[in-house]
Amino acid sequence: MNIKPVFLIVDMQNGFCGVGGSFDKLGLSVKPYRRIIPNLTKMISYMRGISIPIYYTKVIKESAGLDLIDRRVLNVLPENQGEKIEDMQLCVKDTWDADIIEEIHPLPGDLILEKSRNSVFQDTEFENWLRTSGADTIIFSGNDSYTCVESSARDAFNKGYNVIMLSDCVASKEENLHIANLLEIAEAYGLVLTSNEMIEKLNNKSLLSVIEPPTVSMISS
Amino acid sequence: MQIKPVLLVVDMQNGFCGVDGSFDKFGFNIEPYRAIIPNLKKTIDYFRIRTTPIYYAKAIREASGLDLLDRVHKILPESRREKLDDMHLCIKDTWDADIIDEIYPKPTDYIVEKRRDSVFQDTEFELWLRSFGADSIIFTGIDSYICVESSARDAFNKGYDVIMLSDCVASREENLHIASLAKISEAYGWVMTSDELIEKIENQELIISGVESPPVSLVTSEAES
Numbered sequence: 001m002n003i004k005p006v007f008l009i010v011d012m013q014n015g016f017c018g019v020g021g022s023f024d025k026l027g028l029s030v031k032p033y034r035r036i037i038p039n040l041t042k043m044i045s046y047m048r049g050i051s052i053p054i055y056y057t058k059v060i061k062e063s064a065g066l067d068l069i070d071r072r073v074l075n076v077l078p079e080n081q082g083e084k085i086e087d088m089q090l091c092v093k094d095t096w097d098a099d100i101i102e103e104i105h106p107l108p109g110d111l112i113l114e115k116s117r118n119s120v121f122q123d124t125e126f127e128n129w130l131r132t133s134g135a136d137t138i139i140f141s142g143n144d145s146y147t148c149v150e151s152s153a154r155d156a157f158n159k160g161y162n163v164i165m166l167s168d169c170v171a172s173k174e175e176n177l178h179i180a181n182l183l184e185i186a187e188a189y190g191l192v193l194t195s196n197e198m199i200e201k202l203n204n205k206s207l208l209s210v211i212e213p214p215t216v217s218m219i220s221s
Numbered sequence: 222m223q224i225k226p227v228l229l230v231v232d233m234q235n236g237f238c239g240v241d242g243s244f245d246k247f248g249f250n251i252e253p254y255r256a257i258i259p260n261l262k263k264t265i266d267y268f269r270i271r272t273t274p275i276y277y278a279k280a281i282r283e284a285s286g287l288d289l290l291d292r293v294h295k296i297l298p299e300s301r302r303e304k305l306d307d308m309h310l311c312i313k314d315t316w317d318a319d320i321i322d323e324i325y326p327k328p329t330d331y332i333v334e335k336r337r338d339s340v341f342q343d344t345e346f347e348l349w350l351r352s353f354g355a356d357s358i359i360f361t362g363i364d365s366y367i368c369v370e371s372s373a374r375d376a377f378n379k380g381y382d383v384i385m386l387s388d389c390v391a392s393r394e395e396n397l398h399i400a401s402l403a404k405i406s407e408a409y410g411w412v413m414t415s416d417e418l419i420e421k422i423e424n425q426e427l428i429i430s431g432v433e434s435p436p437v438s439l440v441t442s443e444a445e446s
Binding site: 001002075076077078117118119122136137146147150151154155157158159163164174176177180181183184186187188189190191 | 382406
């Protein structure tokens with residue numbers, strides 16, 4: 001099987017999983033998120049090594065305070081979601097809180113997508129990038145498994161892209177919903193693999209055709 | 222609180238939940254799907270008389286057999302691949318693809334044909350919502366964790382309020398059905414029973430505005446002529 005994948009890292013931002021970030025300061029456990037950092041580091045450097053395009057997503061809010069996921073758009077919001085939004089200056093655009101954590105900070109050749117909602121496809125240029133590179137597959141990683149990662153993966157499937165999710169590179173604060181997410185992807189949407197299983201598949205070349213990253217030469221020149 | 226909702230009934234087709242439909246003939250247990258029919262019927266009737274637009278989604282495939290799922294994907298979970306290869310499931314314009322008799326659409330209802338899981342993907346659904354000024358979607362139908370959940374997530378991403386009726390959605394996978402309801406109520410909207418929603422509306426805790434239903438006169442005049 002020949003696929004043309006991109007590697008997507010969802011919302012690994014200081015505000016969610018950085019020490020001293022918004023979630024951390026609010027006393028939410030960031031441990032489940034931080035636990036995947038070593039696997040992500042390994043995967044990112046592996047993908048870079050074989051020239052698979054790397055995409056980071058950042059969810060951002062306006063510095064004006066409120067944003068597109070509050071009562072300006074939605075009347076019906078779960079209690080905890082409403083509270084989170086009102087109590088925090090979470091991931092405000094262009095702040096440290098919104099930036100990708102240092103451990104896996106993007107390099108100049110990587111692409112960064114800013115999004116205002118859960119899915120990486122919603123109101124972003126992501127699909128245009130995929131089309132220009134001829135990519136047909138997205139390898140999913142990041143957090144939170146059952147919200148942004150899962151919504152992005154479902155959209156990817158709806159739009160006709162192959163879905164691969166790396167079980168040890170996605171994380172949730174809700175362990176049971178994390179597990180449910182992996183089950184649902186495996187049952188209805190695509191492949192769920194560990195990072196090592198993924199590397200093994202890519203190493204024996206049975207599952208790959210590499211996309212030339214168009215931005216590299218531009219950056220070096 | 223005041224909302225302007227539409228009621229969405231996802232994929233209640235003979236192929237999935239009809240007696241002698243594709244799933245039934247294939248030996249799948251369709252009981253979980255059929256168990257919600259009475260609740261659905263009650264809910265549809267309740268909203269129809271309040272001029273809330275009723276939408277039925279239908280998942281369809283081409284008569285040539287294959288469709289946009291298998292032609293497009295190289296990586297498909299085994300359970301999906303089997304269904305696609307072994308069944309002539311919900312082929313466009315056949316009985317199998319039609320909505321089950323028990324809750325059959327009235328001429329004033331709307332039907333959205335879709336090729337993928339989400340009701341928003343490549344359909345006119347969002348345009349309808351905008352034309353009504355609808356801001357909320359009440360989700361019902363099947364399968365909870367596949368088409369219903371994907372549609373609800375898209376609705377949220379696009380800025381629509383999400384209400385899911387726990388006794389009007391169903392899955393053949395009980396644990397994923399429960400997980401789906403947990404995820405929606407945790408991150409995306411309200412999960413409640415149909416009676417709870419009706420009660421909220423009856424005691425005016427939740428005000429719903431209906432819409433002028435433009436096709437009614439059209440339908441009646443056609444029938445008369």
